[in-house]
Amino acid sequence: MISWRKHYKRGLIAIGLLLTTSASIYAQGDAKNGEKLFKANCTACHALDKQLVGPALGGVVDRLKTEQNLDTEWLNKWIKDNKSLRESGDKYANEVYEKFNKVEMTAFPNLTDQDVTDILEYTTNPPAPEPAADVATAVDTNSAAALEASNRDSSNSKIILISLLAIGGLLLWLLLKLRQLVKLQQSEELQGINASRAVSFADLYKKYHYVGKGLVVFLGIFAAYGLWNSLMWIGVYKGYKPEQPIYFSHKIHSGENKIDCQLCHSSAKYGKVSEIPSMNVCMNCHRTIAEYNGKYMEPGKDKAFYDGEIQKIYAATGWDTEKQQYTGKTQPVEWTRIHNMPDFVYFNHAQHVVAGEQAIISSYNKKNPEAKIDVVCKACHGQIDTMNVVQMANDFTMGWCIDCHRTTEIDMDNGYNKEYFKNLHDKLKKQYGSGTKVTVAAIGGLECGKCHY
Ligand code: HEC
Ligand code: HEC
Ligand code: HEC
Ligand code: HEC
Ligand code: HEC
Ligand code: HEC
Structure with a gap:
């Protein structure tokens, strides 16, 4: 009886402890939400465990407390608007700015106090990483897709290989037959029966002529196939994957370290070309x-x-x-240039990365529910963040551009299109009813002059 009571008491104490600790965690912030916010806003420049563009943020609350005697109040101000904090003459704000060569951190005025608390909770107590099994399956689906693609490629080359082997076999067979004939001709003892051999040669031809003819037909088909194939794929370099002077891995930068594409390719949102970053x-x-x-x-x-x-x-x-x-x-x-359209083609990144972003992402995800994308670039360039060496993920032919313009509904609600196409949209709605879908084709995306100079 007594021992039962003891356990009972211990149980109560344990439950009490559990409640207080979970309550205090709640008051500190929600690390899960913090993680989400951190990944969305901060990973372009920060990691928890190492310095990227900005300092490592794991345990930053404690570090600033012990080293600089700064509290979360300060951190709140810094994160929301570091520039004002610096301009107010704050000593440490200016120090750290100098230390990082005056690289300016983005301001986040739209984060609430709770958001900041959550982010700081995440940097203090990051939730345990997901079980390894999940990571492995995520990788597997990616590589499964890649595998499928390479299987398709290799099944093509298998057909060619088998055809070549078949031709090789036939040629070998013919060669052996010919050798036999020549041997027969040369052998002295058989001189006497030359006459009968001539007959047997004619017999031989009668017997086997269809093989030769078949071979000619086969070679003809094979050549035509080759010609057609090379004509179809002129200017198509899907899979092109040159070696680069520095072994720069997108998998390590954008996959493992989650560095945003546009941190390096920052010109994509401003204009035509998405430049390779300078050193x-x-x-x-x-x-x-x-x-x-x-x-x-x-x-x-x-x-x-x-x-x-x-x-x-x-x-x-x-x-x-x-x-x-x-x-x-x-x-x-x-750097060896990988993507390169002919000079007579006009392609503009900003048009697709900014104006078309939402339209392209949602249309892509509708078409590929099993391999959704979060970054617009991937719709055209594939899963770059899984590639150690960049390769062309699509054909980049005219048919490819047109196909997407035919099937992608544009986002009538983005600021630009709302203004620009309002009348058109209203007209179409009147004509065809309110559910009308407006594709890129409908706004002129198939007109030759839009893509050709
Ligand atoms: C564009 C890059 C960039 C982004 C995005 C960014 N930071 Fe920073 N951050 C920096 C740089 C650079 C510094 C170093 C100080 C400086 O140069 O201004 C810094 C400094 C800090 C510091 C001070 C750390 C210390 O050790 O003194 C904190 C805290 C911080 N950032 C939090 C965040 C949080 C939270 C986010 C996301 C909401 C974020 N930062 C997003 C670039 C960035
Ligand atoms: C935003 C920060 C950041 C920028 C910008 C950056 N890197 Fe890195 N780089 C990293 C990180 C993080 C690692 C991995 C370090 C680690 O895990 O120890 C890395 C690793 C590497 C490696 C070794 C792994 C690999 O990819 O082969 C090379 C080489 C490299 N970087 C080259 C470059 C080049 C070239 C540029 C400019 C075009 C560049 N990096 C720009 C953060 C960056
Ligand atoms: C740390 C800098 C960095 C980041 C982040 C980065 N890239 Fe790159 N990117 C490079 C460098 C350097 C090259 C040239 C070397 C090469 O081809 O790997 C390059 C090449 C490319 C190319 C081929 C360009 C050509 O020659 O046609 C594409 C496409 C590309 N990146 C897309 C992306 C996408 C999409 C992301 C985000 C998932 C991304 N990059 C993130 C630095 C970066
Ligand atoms: C609608 C398809 C599409 C999207 C979306 C797209 N690209 Fe491209 N990208 C292209 C085409 C087409 C080219 C070849 C352009 C040329 O040769 O003029 C290209 C070329 C590039 C190059 C080589 C340099 C250049 O501009 O020729 C880089 C780097 C690149 N893209 C990065 C990116 C990044 C990063 C993103 C996302 C921010 C992105 N791309 C989004 C289609 C796309
Ligand atoms: C993944 C889908 C996709 C691919 C691939 C694509 N585009 Fe587009 N494109 C769009 C979308 C979406 C818009 C509309 C953007 C907007 O809302 O204004 C657009 C708009 C355009 C426009 C402007 C059309 C207009 O009437 O204003 C041009 C020009 C263009 N694309 C050229 C190209 C070229 C050239 C290629 C091939 C190298 C290409 N696009 C490949 C999705 C795509
Ligand atoms: C959405 C963009 C787009 C539109 C619209 C477009 N083209 Fe193209 N066109 C391209 C691209 C990209 C290439 C380059 C393909 C390559 O290099 O493989 C191309 C190539 C060509 C070529 C060269 C032959 C070839 O296949 O390489 C001709 C000719 C051509 N286009 C004619 C036209 C005509 C005529 C129209 C109007 C009916 C038109 N294009 C509309 C994007 C477009």
């Missing part, structure tokens, strides 16, 4: 990331290899890692 952009991070310490290793590569590749950035920018300064001796890095 200065690399140095924003690699001034401090001189070694590779990531968990992920591509099979066949090791830390020494990655470290060597990072050294190439220093060679190119003339950065002296000992003295931590630039020597002034630079050498340009010559």
Whole structure:
């Protein structure tokens, strides 16, 4: 009886403790929500465990408390509007800004106090990472898609291989037959029966002529197939995957470290071309990331290899890692261009990345419910964040552009289109009813002049 009571008491105490701790967690903030907000707003420049563009943020609350005697009030101000805080003359705000070479952090005036509390809770107590099994299956579906694509490619080459083997076999057979004949002709003992052999040669031809004729027909078909194939694929480089002067892995940068595409390809939203970042952009991070310490290793590569590749950035920018300064001796890095439309084609990134963003993402996700995308770039460039070496993920032919323009409903609610196409939309609605779908084709996306100079 007594021991039961003891347990009962202990139980009560345990429950009480549990309640108080969970209550205090609740008061501190919701790490799950914080994680979401952090991933959406901060991962372009911050990670928990290492410095990216900005400092590592794991345990930042405690760090600033002990090192600078700053509280969450300060952090709240900094995160919402670091510029005003700096301009107000705050000592540490200016110090850290100087320390990071005056790289300006984005202001987040639209985050609420609760949001900031949640984010800080996440940086203090990040939830345990998802079980490894989930990660593995996520990777598997990606590689399954890739596998399927490569299977399709390899089944094509299988057909060609089998055909070639068949032809080779036939030729070998003919060769053996001919050798037999020649041998017969040459052999002295058989001179006597030459006459009868001539007859047997004619017999032989009678017997086997269809093989030769069949062969001619077969070769004809094969040549036609080859010609058709090469004509169909002129200017198509899907799968083109050149070697680059620095082994820059998108999987490591955008996949493992979640760096936003537009941090590097920042011109995509402003205009026609989405530029390859200059070496200065690399140095924003690699001034401090001189070694590779990531968990992920591509099979066949090791830390020494990655470290060597990072050294190439220093060679190119003339950065002296000992003295931590630039020597002034630079050498340009010559990236091989992968995507390249002919000069008579007009393609504009901003039109697709900004105006068309929502339309393209939602239409893509409707068509590919099993492989949804979150970043507009992937609709055209594929799962770049899983590629160690970039390869062309689509045909990039005229048919490919047109196909998407025919099937993508534009977003009538974005600011630009709402203004621009209001009349058109109203007219179409009157004509065909309110459920009318307006595709890119409907706004002129199939007109030759839109894509050709
Ligand atoms: C565009 C890049 C960028 C984004 C996005 C960004 N930051 Fe920063 N952050 C920086 C830089 C750079 C610094 C270093 C100070 C400076 O240069 O202004 C910094 C500094 C900080 C600091 C001070 C840390 C310290 O050790 O002193 C905190 C806290 C912080 N950021 C939080 C956040 C949070 C939270 C978010 C997301 C809501 C965020 N940042 C988004 C670039 C960014
Ligand atoms: C840290 C910088 C960085 C980030 C982040 C980044 N890229 Fe890149 N990207 C590069 C560099 C450098 C190259 C040139 C070398 C190469 O082809 O790998 C490149 C090349 C490319 C190319 C091929 C360009 C050509 O020559 O035609 C495409 C397409 C591309 N990136 C898309 C993306 C997408 C989509 C994302 C986001 C998922 C992304 N990039 C994120 C730096 C970056
Ligand atoms: C926003 C920060 C950031 C920028 C910008 C950046 N990197 Fe990195 N880079 C990283 C991180 C993080 C790692 C992985 C380090 C680790 O896990 O230890 C990395 C690793 C690497 C590696 C080794 C792994 C690999 O990809 O082969 C190379 C090489 C590299 N970067 C080259 C570049 C080049 C070239 C540029 C400019 C075009 C660039 N980086 C721009 C953050 C950045
Ligand atoms: C609607 C399809 C589409 C979308 C969406 C798209 N691209 Fe492209 N991208 C292209 C085409 C087409 C080219 C070839 C352009 C050329 O050669 O003129 C290209 C070329 C590039 C290049 C090589 C440099 C250049 O501009 O020629 C990079 C880098 C690139 N894209 C990155 C991105 C990034 C990053 C995003 C997302 C922010 C993105 N792209 C979104 C179709 C797209
Ligand atoms: C993944 C789908 C997709 C692909 C692929 C695509 N586009 Fe588009 N394109 C769009 C969308 C969506 C818009 C409409 C954007 C808007 O809302 O204004 C658009 C608009 C345009 C426009 C403006 C049309 C107009 O009437 O204002 C041009 C020009 C254009 N695209 C050229 C191209 C070219 C060239 C290619 C191929 C190299 C291409 N696009 C590939 C989705 C795509
Ligand atoms: C949505 C954009 C788009 C529209 C609209 C468009 N084209 Fe094209 N066109 C392209 C692209 C992209 C290429 C380059 C394809 C390549 O390099 O494989 C191309 C190539 C061509 C070529 C070169 C032959 C070839 O296949 O490479 C001709 C000719 C052509 N277009 C004619 C036209 C005509 C005529 C129209 C109007 C009926 C038209 N195009 C409308 C995007 C477009």
